[in-house]
Amino acid sequence: MVNALTPTTTERAAPSTRSSSPAVDGRARSRRRQAVVAYLFLAPTLLFFAVFLILPLGFALLLSMSRWAGFDLGGIQPVGTDNFAGLFADGSTFLAPILTNTLLFALGTVVLALAGSVVVATCIDNLRFQGLWRTLYFLPIVTTVVAVGNVWKYMYEPGGLVNGVLNALGLGSMAFLQDPDTALPSVVVVQAWASVGSAVLILTAGLKSIPESYYEAAALDGAGPLTVFWKITLPLLRPSLLLVCITQFISGLQSFALITVMTKGGPGDATNVAALEMYRQAFSYGRWGPASAAAFVLFVVVLVVTLAQLWIFRRKEEDA
Amino acid sequence: MIRRRFPWLSYLVVVTGAVLTVVPFLDMVMTSFKGAGEAGTLPYHFLPKAFDLSNYRAAIDQLDLPVLFRNSVVATAVITGSVLFTSSLAGYALAKLRFPGRNLIFRLVLSTMMFPPFLFFIPHFLILVHWPLAGGNDLFGRGGAGLTVSIAALAMPFLVNGFGIFLMRQFMVSIPDEVLEAARIDGAGEFAVWWRIVVPQTRPVLLTLGLLTFVQAWNEYIWALLISTANPDVMTLPVGIQFLQDYVDPTRTMPIVMAGLVLSILPVLILFLLLQKYYIRGVMLSGLK
Structure with a gap:
């Protein structure tokens, strides 16, 4: 990454006593921070896809192989491929x-x-x-x-x-x-x-x-x-x-x-x-x-x- | 220059087609002025006897048009705002930030475009019915009507758009890294880099995506119909007008329905005419509609 190679970024990273090379340490730190920021930016999207894409697909697949009327989740009965056969x-x-x-x-x-x-x-x-x-x-x-x-x-x-x-x-x-x-x-x-x-x-x-x-x-x-x-x-x-x-x-x-x-x-x-x-x-x-x-x-x-x-x-x- | 040899034939074809396209709209406008007993009766007359605005007043009163309008505006604004915000943020992360799992997430975003909307009507509705701690539900989503009775339900399934993220990401890839780097050197955090540099640079794309989303959300019918059946207070314009058409004597109300339709189309039409360059580019990019 370009930003890890620039001197300023390295300077801003706190110097580490354990690491033999402060530049490498700073680069890793900056990369970690970027990953955190990226997931923060993606969080609303990923949350949405979990609730409104993956969950519904699974639910729909389950329903397609169940008998269920009404809204009581406990009443879902698996019937295999009966619905498709029907x-x-x-x-x-x-x-x-x-x-x-x-x-x-x-x-x-x-x-x-x-x-x-x-x-x-x-x-x-x-x-x-x-x-x-x-x-x-x-x-x-x-x-x-x-x-x-x-x-x-x-x-x-x-x-x-x-x-x-x-x-x-x-x-x-x-x-x-x-x-x-x-x-x-x-x-x-x-x-x-x-x-x-x-x-x-x-x-x-x-x-x-x-x-x-x-x-x-x-x-x-x-x-x-x-x-x-x-x-x-x-x-x-x-x-x-x-x-x-x-x-x-x-x-x-x-x-x-x-x-x-x-x-x-x-x-x-x-x-x-x-x-x-x-x-x-x-x-x-x-x-x-x-x-x-x-x-x-x-x-x-x-x-x-x-x-x-x-x-x-x-x-x-x-x-x- | 052979292409330009028969201009009169081309004019004939294009004008005929344009007339066929526009006539239904004109018929709608003309009918919206027709009085009782004038619409839907034989023989057919294109022009109304008088340009009377009483149908528009009736539409505003009978349809509760201000309420329908408010619901449509709220749902459309929330959807458009959310799609722009999430697409831009996620697009930026996928285009310009490096992190583990980036390719996987990008592939997930691409794959979301493969799933047609009809697949989600049933599970989305049932998920909203069983939304925990909403609309009388307990922690496990039992006991009440959940979010289906809330105005939020109109917008929820449309808040994030895979195509929007893809579009933003494709445009952000071409922003030079040096520009972003310069801002970081000046001490800007990633959020500031996004807000002060990336967002202004991608304004035309945001406008395109915003228009596409706005028009789609404003015209949405099937999902809004479903939610309005659960709670008539959140009816949107298309649903309310169709409701009047379905349940009241059609021959008498047709002019009122047409007046309501004219009013409901106007906002989108004006926006489209003002910004059509951006809208048309969006349709080209999506290649979908």
Whole structure:
């Protein structure tokens, strides 16, 4: 360490009679003091992680393998893997439609948001006032899910904006959120609408890193704009596209606030997703065990995607 | 310059997209002015008959808006303050101090980002229920409702943020050691070095992290809903507005709900518009949301 080598630090340390070298002794002392200070600085963080990270993880794991109702800690009964088996048993709604809905919701969001943001980001890149456009596209992201959900829910109603537009075009009204067939796609559209802004942001940064000389070379060769987009822009944008894909997919797998606001999982289980099912089992029915088991199953799904992301990006770095 | 060959097509796409993004917000504002029987009825009209502020007055009265506002402000301020303080201190220790266990703790901080928030709703709630010596609980956390009925419960699970620590640490690594050393030679303790040199040098990052945390905390819904169910006195803005929407006749209250939403969005919107450079950098850095 630099500080231990400076003369002043050594001078400040009290001279030791036992040590043969006062410099070495001072260095050790300063290092000890720094360790004490470091742990003092980290104390709130470590305390928090102990109480709100490690303890809850252990507790949740215990609950996922227990039968327990109510709040009396003495009533927790270990049941092994029964809760997990129950989730995948015949007649359970967890695998289908709930987990299937979760995947469809995440996948649909990614596809829509990605398609929208690629087109928008490519076009913004051609324009002036890029900051202004980005700001507009960003509005949904800083807005609470309660606002986004309620506004869209209201717009989907028979007297709302969407049906108003359909009627103006001479089309019939649709019961977007009440019809089991259209409910899930309808909330997917809202989730995608709300996440286009951040995807545009990441993609615009990716576009900026493509050297202008590639485009100039393509222009010299007489390539058309579509060829340029397919042969230059898209391939060179791949890392950003991948980042958008995976982060949106992960957040799609676990988000349920929007669904809670818009449909509460209904009609029936048409828009029920795994995280919402966990929440309801726990806080509506007090079935902590099955709820925690559902949480861990979803966690494994998210973890697999996260690890795939790490693996893909690490391989990318090695290739580079 | 081939990229600039079709500006009109680009304008068309970008403007269409921007309209699609902004229209729901405009619909919200317009609905907030609509009178009884004017919203949610056929045929649909975008513009209200008159720009009447009565829904805003109704929102303030019916929603108990000042109380909701206070609860939201308290929770958001505590969370943001705590995240900034702990991230900066821990980040400094991990970036600039040498001590045994440093790599292990840094790895722990990184690994916290792997755990999705939904995993913690149940255990966090149960831990707060059984918090010792709070809300009628005995030393072993039995007998009462614990911390779930306290306003502190709104903030507690969000007081420290692994990403925040990581962000601060990454920026502090680049502060030259000589500067810190010079201060130590002048007799400054580590706390003074942190407060007088490191904090001022990292002000832009603190602003970014503060904004991200503020917006997230202000908009938080699921956890606040849970705590508000245990104690309605600590309801935050999003929860209170959703409560009105859920339990009162929706067609009649929709304009009032929209008025409440407009008021609840305004603080974040103003902050975002003023400081968007910092916020956008934060989203880029987290690559998450």
